[in-house]
Amino acid sequence: MRRVVITGAGTINALGASVPATLEAMREGRCGIGPLEIRDIDRLTVQIGAQIRDYDESAHFNRQQIALYDRFTQFALLSAAEAVGQSGLVFEGELAARAGVIMGTSGGGLNTQDENYRVVYEEGKNRVHPFVVPKLMNNAAASHVSMQWNLQGPSFTVATACASSNHAMGQAFAMIRSGLADAMVTGGSEAMLCFGGVKAWEGLRVMSRDGCRPFSATRNGMVQGEGAGMFVFEEYEHAAARGAEILAEVIGFAMTSDAVDIVMPSKKGAARAISGALADARIDREAVGYINAHGTGTAANDKTECAAVADAFGKHANDLMISSTKSMHGHLIGGTGAVELLACIMALRDGVVAPTIGYEEPDPECALDVVPNEAREARVEVALSNAFAFGGLNAVLALRAAP
Amino acid sequence: MADDVKDKVIRIIAEQAMLDPADISMTQSLEEIGIDSLGLVESIFAIEEEFDIQVPFNANEPAKSEFDISSVASIVGAVEGLVAAQKA
Numbered sequence: 001m002r003r004v005v006i007t008g009a010g011t012i013n014a015l016g017a018s019v020p021a022t023l024e025a026m027r028e029g030r031c032g033i034g035p036l037e038i039r040d041i042d043r044l045t046v047q048i049g050a051q052i053r054d055y056d057e058s059a060h061f062n063r064q065q066i067a068l069y070d071r072f073t074q075f076a077l078l079s080a081a082e083a084v085g086q087s088g089l090v091f092e093g094e095l096a097a098r099a100g101v102i103m104g105t106s107g108g109g110l111n112t113q114d115e116n117y118r119v120v121y122e123e124g125k126n127r128v129h130p131f132v133v134p135k136l137m138n139n140a141a142a143s144h145v146s147m148q149w150n151l152q153g154p155s156f157t158v159a160t161a162c163a164s165s166n167h168a169m170g171q172a173f174a175m176i177r178s179g180l181a182d183a184m185v186t187g188g189s190e191a192m193l194c195f196g197g198v199k200a201w202e203g204l205r206v207m208s209r210d211g212c213r214p215f216s217a218t219r220n221g222m223v224q225g226e227g228a229g230m231f232v233f234e235e236y237e238h239a240a241a242r243g244a245e246i247l248a249e250v251i252g253f254a255m256t257s258d259a260v261d262i263v264m265p266s267k268k269g270a271a272r273a274i275s276g277a278l279a280d281a282r283i284d285r286e287a288v289g290y291i292n293a294h295g296t297g298t299a300a301n302d303k304t305e306c307a308a309v310a311d312a313f314g315k316h317a318n319d320l321m322i323s324s325t326k327s328m329h330g331h332l333i334g335g336t337g338a339v340e341l342l343a344c345i346m347a348l349r350d351g352v353v354a355p356t357i358g359y360e361e362p363d364p365e366c367a368l369d370v371v372p373n374e375a376r377e378a379r380v381e382v383a384l385s386n387a388f389a390f391g392g393l394n395a396v397l398a399l400r401a402a403p
Numbered sequence: 404m405a406d407d408v409k410d411k412v413i414r415i416i417a418e419q420a421m422l423d424p425a426d427i428s429m430t431q432s433l434e435e436i437g438i439d440s441l442g443l444v445e446s447i448f449a450i451e452e453e454f455d456i457q458v459p460f461n462a463n464e465p466a467k468s469e470f471d472i473s474s475v476a477s478i479v480g481a482v483e484g485l486v487a488a489q490k491a
Contacts, residue, residue, distance in 0.1 A: 220463045220464050220467075264440065298463050
């Protein structure tokens with residue numbers, strides 16, 4: 001079977017505008033969550049988020065581009081540029097035809113929707129900008145990435161709420177492994193920090209007003225973030241033949257559906273996804289040293305996830321590390337798995353496990369090694385990235401250190 | 404005013420549980436009535452809309468909430484308190 005490796009990574013999120021900046025923040029356990037700066041913030045009860053600060057779109061894009069690029073597209077393009085640049089790939093000829101882009105997003109161009117609903121409903125205008133549709137559509141980011149890098153193969157966008165990125169990257173992995181493509185640009189992007197995006201989440205009453213403290217007994221909900229993570233997945237022989245630097249190998253993927261409840265997570269569905277990824281990777285569960293948790297910081301997710309890990313790993317659950325980096329970069333919803341994959345790469349490549357910050361007090365229902373508050377040096381052979389979405393759709397990726 | 408609040412809260416809970424208001428007893432918990440966590444959040448939303456109040460409730464820490472949801476009676480009491488506080 002063809003093997004799949006990662007030869008490029010890029011990101012912009014509240015922790016930094018590049019992979020090195022983000023990994024440094026994760027190593028230092030820095031928190032990207034703070035007061036939100038968005039329009040009509042006074043009408044929100046949740047006023048914090050992991051927002052990308054000091055972001056000036058005009059520093060990266062010209063007027064014509066901004067007319068077409070929603071914030072989530074901008075984040076995707078910036079991240080893709082870093083990833084493709086690192087990979088050193090040039091997409092021409094046969095390679096261009098056998099390369100595509102698969103992205104995850106949940107809200108798509110939500111800022112564009114929010115702004116234009118305001119224009120027609122609140123301001124009563126009867127005319128909107130001609131590019132509202134191509135700007136807001138969920139596949140806009142994937143399409144612009146494909147145009148920017150001449151990716152002419154299979155390209156589409158996946159929306160499975162908080163698991164979107166993992167589902168997307170799982171598809172990219174499967175396509176290369178099966179021979180449908182030789183290289184894929186893949187990951188996810190989200191820009192939901194606008195009035196409507198936060199207000200909708202507020203309604204569900206699962207948001208924290210003061211911080212994201214996954215696995216801690218004092219946790220009281222999730223905190224939204226924004227940004228993107230993009231990667232270049234490449235067929236191993238292709239990468240090896242050109243002497244590319246390999247960041248990590250993708251060795252397994254599994255997805256399951258709880259088929260139970262639209263918001264409450266299920267231990268069984270999550271455990272099946274974890275075990276499925278291990279089976280797909282053909283490895284013993286004892287090989288796993290680190291799990292980047294879904295770890296949203298809600299009461300329900302964290303205890304269910306820990307129970308699922310205990311189920312899937314048996315005794316080994318006590319010997320592995322599991323951390324939630326959402327404590328630092330917030331919950332990027334459809335983009336979250338992509339940014340979180342960076343923590344897996346850091347563990348495998350650099351031997352540094354990102355911490356769960358904000359950890360205050362043990363919760364007996366989350367009694368695993370959650371790497372509280374401080375990063376840890378450790379040799380990790382295999383890492384998993386969990387994503388368990390609303391709607392009960394689960395997706396778990398397994399990565400191994402570069403061959 | 405008190406009975407008014409009580410009747411309205413019971414009507415909201417009954418509607419959520421798809422029961423007749425007459426079948427709701429003040430001593431019952433929402434769980435006994437068959438209202439799950441989603442139903443609870445929806446009921447609180449309906450209460451906020453009905454009385455134009457803000458109910459302090461976080462689904463992550465229902466026990467810590469100042470809004471006591473342990474029974475129909477406690478909910479009615481809490482809503483009466485919020486309505487009175489708003490008028491004050």
